[in-house]
Amino acid sequence: MADHPRTTTLHEPAAAPTPAAAPALRARGLTAGYEGRIVLEKLDLDVEAGRITTVLGPNGCGKSTLLRTLGRLVRPREGTVELLGRPLPALRPRELARRLALLPQSPVAPEGMTVGDLAERGRQPHRPWYRPWSPEDAAIATEAMTSTGVADLASRPLDELSGGQRQRAWIAMTLAQQPDVLLLDEPTTHLDLAHAVDVLDLVVRLRSQGITVVTVLHDLSLAARYSDTVVVLQDGRVRAQGPPADVLDAGLLREVFGLDARVYPDPVDGRPTVVPVGHA
DSSP: OOOOOOSSOTTOOOOOOOOOSSEEEEEEEEEEEETTEEEEEEEEEEEETTSEEEEEOSTTSSHHHHHHHHTTSSOOSEEEEEETTEEGGGSOHHHHHHHEEEEOSSOOOOTTOBHHHHHHHTTGGGOOTTSOOOHHHHHHHHHHHHHTTOGGGTTSBGGGSOHHHHHHHHHHHHHHTOOSEEEEESTTTTOOHHHHHHHHHHHHHHHHTTOEEEEEOSOHHHHHHHOSEEEEEETTEEEEEEOHHHHOOHHHHHHHHOEEEEEEEOTTTOOEEEEEEEEO
């Protein structure tokens, strides 16, 4: 079955809403890592509510660790993280799952699970053990699949879908959680350009629904096209943060990525387009 048609194009990104004053996520002095290895060190970060924030940086700089720490999958060694003004440790697991959803790289589902089954899983944080599946749960799961363009695939097993369809099915599950904040770790990995655009167009639609999105991307031009804010990590710290046109320039790409590149403004909207030339 064909993928859901795209509603925007690379040259027609949706306009961003006016940002809220209080950050959706705030990290201060964040130090985190694994088994004696420090990955993030004294990192400070504010994520504006209702915006698309994209984390960029070379391999090993801490992008995935940052998302996992913001999602409370990694416990910080030092520092604090606040979600909507509340410290993460103060949130019970079920409450956290209602407010924040994290989609990791290459998520795995049980063999034979259908798109509909996956969407229904997103309702678990809202259903205590004593409450049966309700018409409201069914309506929310269906709406999540409709929003992501996979409602007509509800009875299809995930392992029969294309990469783009499968990624949208996973995002449908997170939407069924009805989160305020959505963390997406490399959602376009292993997708061709058309399917990557499908997923990022969907991210723009989520922003229009008031969801704060934090994503990790490797394609610098796509990040510039679809982000309100980019955060560039280097050696576990924030090297630069701001609108893509203010942050992405040839000097920063050379210093952080070791990449010699030309950066051109799009003639229509001025957003930067990165054209690699070689290693610096």
